[in-house]
Amino acid sequence: MRHLFLGTLTLLCLYFTFIHDRHGGADIIPRLQALEAKSPKLVLLGNSMLRAGVDEERLSEHLGCTAFKAYCNGSASAWWYLYVKNVIGKMEQPPRALVLLFRDHFLTDPSFRTTGPYAMPIRTLSEPSEPLLTALLGQEFGYSPLVWASQEAKERWETRIMKTTAKLARVPKATQYKAVAAVFDEKRMQAELLTQQQLSSESTRGLAVYDFDSQVSSSFLPHLLAELKKLEIHAIFVRVKRRRELSPDSKSLELQGYMQALTNYLSQEGAYLIDFSDEICIGEEHYGPGDHLNEEGQRLFTTLLAEKLDSVVTR
Amino acid sequence: MEFTSWTYPVFLTCVVCSYWILKKRYLQNALLLVLSYLFYGWIHPWFCTLIAASTFLDYSTALGMECYPRFKKGFFTLSLVGNLGLLATFKYFNFFIENVQALGLAQEWRGLSLMLPVGISFYTFQTLSYTVDCYRGHLKARRNFLDFALFVSFFPQLVAGPIERASRLLPQLEAPRQWRSERLLKAAPLFLLGYFKKLVVADNLAIWVDRIFMLETPSPLLLFVGSLGFAIQIYGDFSAYTDIARGSARLLGIELMENFRSPFLALTPSDFWRRWHISFSSWIRDYLYIPLGGSRVASWYKSLSVLLITMGLSGLWHGAAWHFVAWGLYHGLLLFAYKSLGIEAKWQPKTLLQKISAWALFQTLSVIGWGIFRTPSLSWLGQAIFHPSWGLGHAELLTAAFLLLLYLGYSGLWLSHHWMRHLEKRALWLQSTWQWATLAALLMLANRVPQQFIYFQF
Numbered sequence: 183m184r185h186l187f188l189g190t191l192t193l194l195c196l197y198f199t200f201i202h203d204r205h206g207g208a209d210i211i212p213r214l215q216a217l218e219a220k221s222p223k224l225v226l227l228g229n230s231m232l233r234a235g236v237d238e239e240r241l242s243e244h245l246g247c248t249a250f251k252a253y254c255n256g257s258a259s260a261w262w263y264l265y266v267k268n269v270i271g272k273m274e275q276p277p278r279a280l281v282l283l284f285r286d287h288f289l290t291d292p293s294f295r296t297t298g299p300y301a302m303p304i305r306t307l308s309e310p311s312e313p314l315l316t317a318l319l320g321q322e323f324g325y326s327p328l329v330w331a332s333q334e335a336k337e338r339w340e341t342r343i344m345k346t347t348a349k350l351a352r353v354p355k356a357t358q359y360k361a362v363a364a365v366f367d368e369k370r371m372q373a374e375l376l377t378q379q380q381l382s383s384e385s386t387r388g389l390a391v392y393d394f395d396s397q398v399s400s401s402f403l404p405h406l407l408a409e410l411k412k413l414e415i416h417a418i419f420v421r422v423k424r425r426r427e428l429s430p431d432s433k434s435l436e437l438q439g440y441m442q443a444l445t446n447y448l449s450q451e452g453a454y455l456i457d458f459s460d461e462i463c464i465g466e467e468h469y470g471p472g473d474h475l476n477e478e479g480q481r482l483f484t485t486l487l488a489e490k491l492d493s494v495v496t497r
Numbered sequence: 498m499e500f501t502s503w504t505y506p507v508f509l510t511c512v513v514c515s516y517w518i519l520k521k522r523y524l525q526n527a528l529l530l531v532l533s534y535l536f537y538g539w540i541h542p543w544f545c546t547l548i549a550a551s552t553f554l555d556y557s558t559a560l561g562m563e564c565y566p567r568f569k570k571g572f573f574t575l576s577l578v579g580n581l582g583l584l585a586t587f588k589y590f591n592f593f594i595e596n597v598q599a600l601g602l603a604q605e606w607r608g609l610s611l612m613l614p615v616g617i618s619f620y621t622f623q624t625l626s627y628t629v630d631c632y633r634g635h636l637k638a639r640r641n642f643l644d645f646a647l648f649v650s651f652f653p654q655l656v657a658g659p660i661e662r663a664s665r666l667l668p669q670l671e672a673p674r675q676w677r678s679e680r681l682l683k684a685a686p687l688f689l690l691g692y693f694k695k696l697v698v699a700d701n702l703a704i705w706v707d708r709i710f711m712l713e714t715p716s717p718l719l720l721f722v723g724s725l726g727f728a729i730q731i732y733g734d735f736s737a738y739t740d741i742a743r744g745s746a747r748l749l750g751i752e753l754m755e756n757f758r759s760p761f762l763a764l765t766p767s768d769f770w771r772r773w774h775i776s777f778s779s780w781i782r783d784y785l786y787i788p789l790g791g792s793r794v795a796s797w798y799k800s801l802s803v804l805l806i807t808m809g810l811s812g813l814w815h816g817a818a819w820h821f822v823a824w825g826l827y828h829g830l831l832l833f834a835y836k837s838l839g840i841e842a843k844w845q846p847k848t849l850l851q852k853i854s855a856w857a858l859f860q861t862l863s864v865i866g867w868g869i870f871r872t873p874s875l876s877w878l879g880q881a882i883f884h885p886s887w888g889l890g891h892a893e894l895l896t897a898a899f900l901l902l903l904y905l906g907y908s909g910l911w912l913s914h915h916w917m918r919h920l921e922k923r924a925l926w927l928q929s930t931w932q933w934a935t936l937a938a939l940l941m942l943a944n945r946v947p948q949q950f951i952y953f954q955f
Contacts, residue, residue: 192933332940332942343899
């Protein structure tokens with residue numbers, strides 16, 4: 183009896199400390215505040231491809247208006263949809279245009295990058311009830327309080343260890359964080375291994391990968407476009423050039439068919455598509471690990487993007 | 498099917514329930530055999546044909562040795578060639594081709610695009626031990642094919658050991674088993690600790706260790722810290738598998754052998770190999786080291802050769818790559834060096850200071866060995882060792898300190914397990930509290946993206 187009592191007490195303490203009244207959305211307000219502080223006319227949305235590929239200041243200078251990079255490493259369409267709905271949707275003065283950077287067919291794969299380490303960013307950008315997420319992602323995205331609580335607990339545990347190290351070493355917390363970030367900076371990593379890691383995380387669970395028509399209705403894309411229309415924001419989709427597209431025969435017929443269907447769909451919905459996959463100016467020397475552009479690549483791509491956006495926006 | 502998948506607990510529950518409903522031993526064994534093949538072929542059903550072939554080969558050659566003693570050697574050779582041939586084809590052929598071609602030879606040869614069947618190194622060694630024991634007359638060849646097939650394919654230990662000896666496992670499979678509720682009470686702590694070691698310690702440390710080994714040129718300090726992290730990771734990972742395997746087998750009335758005995762307490766290399774992967778190291782000792790002469794060889798160079806061959810092949814067993822061989826040779830050199838200094842298996846330190854020094858020295862050497870084991874390549878390792886700086890910069894020191902504290906942060910509860918074992922009889926409430934705390938830590942800190950068990954790749 184004593185053991186049962188102890189066990190029940192332990193689990194109850196656990197529940198009330200970590201699980202009870204925990205809901206997501208922790209990131210919504212900070213991101214909204216960051217956005218409102220800049221009041222951009224143009225918001226760029228994407229993942230680490232955006233982080234590495236676009237220089238916000240340079241782009242703003244080229245376009246003559248404030249641009250804001252909103253990204254989450256490893257994010258995909260689910261996170262982008264939530265950002266538009268829960269962050270941009272709450273702005274008092276929404277931007278004039280949204281530029282969304284994507285790769286291949288990932289706009290219409292709703293479950294891409296929603297599980298494992300990619301689930302937490304989605305959680306922190308979600309309202310307590312997200313019926314679309316549950317509808318599109320189903321069982322894989324159940325609101326399991328224990329799963330979310332455990333992810334938070336793990337992060338807090340490692341943060342606590344980081345702070346303890348700083349205390350013992352008698353350095354400010356920021357110095358400790360910067361030290362670890364500097365040692366494990368992407369530039370210090372073996373590029374081929376990072377690329378392998380990136381490619382191995384792109385498995386798409388055996389879907390009919392490039393079948394646009396069968397995918398679009400059960401994806402976030404139509405809902406994202408609907409949100410942008412509601413907010414009267416121009417939607418501009420930018421297809422980035424992947425490293426493997428440097429090779430001339432990299433595009434399969436299926437992918438080409440998919441892209442044609444996507445172009446037609448976006449055109450019907452009043453959105454623009456800028457496709458850099460065939461951009462000959464971007465070469466091997468512009469890439470870092472994986473599909474990320476290096477510094478030179480970022481400078482070039484920002485200029486090219488600015489030129490294209492200029493012509494789209496003036497239209 | 499992996500132990501950390503959601504399907505395994507469901508599978509195990511179904512196995513245990515249906516197993517104990519059947520009263521007859523042969524029905525229980527038949528059920529286990531079918532379910533073991535289901536377990537093994539869950540993702541790649543064709544793997545089952547290989548294990549079936551190995552089973553049939555060793556069953557018939559062992560019987561052949563007994564029924565036709567004149568052709569004993571022939572049957573034994575057939576078993577050896579068959580088992581080692583299987584291993585060589587699937588695991589080492591491409592490695593062999595690459596190295597031959599690196600010498601500028603046989604450029605026209607092509608490698609085989611074969612998937613490495615999970616667990617092949619384990620079950621071929623297990624069946625080889627059976628045929629060797631039969632050949633030596635230590636074991637009678639089994640007539641009952643069902644029992645023998647189950648011995649080869651028993652699912653808890655099929656994929657990553659322990660490598661059971663026929664003299665230990667077969668009698669258990671041939672004896673009737675009855676349900677006793679204490680089995681559940683004795684299996685539960687194994688499952689709890691196993692999953693804790695895997696999901697909390699090994700998988701969380703893996704994230705940081707992988708980052709270190711992904712650096713272009715880490716400093717010696719970071720390399721050492723990364724190697725230490727890997728040592729904890731691989732011990733957590735592999736001993737977790739054994740714990741879960743033993744827990745699963747215990748629920749079925751079978752006792753599998755202990756595979757680890759606190760290797761981080763080892764004082765010397767020979768002490769370490771009596772504590773680490775015991776089923777494998779004892780297999781290597783009985784079937785390779787002793788037949789080559791063992792510790793009885795007279796001259797120092799023969800002794801060194803025997804150790805290097807034994808340990809080099811042990812390294813190669815772990816994987817078809819030169820850094821595994823290098824790791825094995827490193828341990829061979831350590832064993833030889835300690836032996837030359839008179840520090841052999843029976844050596845005991847006289848004072849506490851001697852004990853601490855011996856422990857510190859050997860564990861440092863062991864961690865260096867794990868760095869060789871984990872390295873992506875020997876050239877990378879060379880660049881790290883001969884790094885221009887020792888990594889004593891501010892950022893590196895702070896990072897190293899953080900990582901050391903992180904290792905302690907995740908494995909602290911596991912370390913207390915050793916202390917808890919001493920309280921077994923006296924403070925039951927304390928033990929119970931510790932179990933609940935471990936469960937809570939497991940629920941809170943488990944990595945939600947479990948990594949594959951490291952030893953699956955062997």
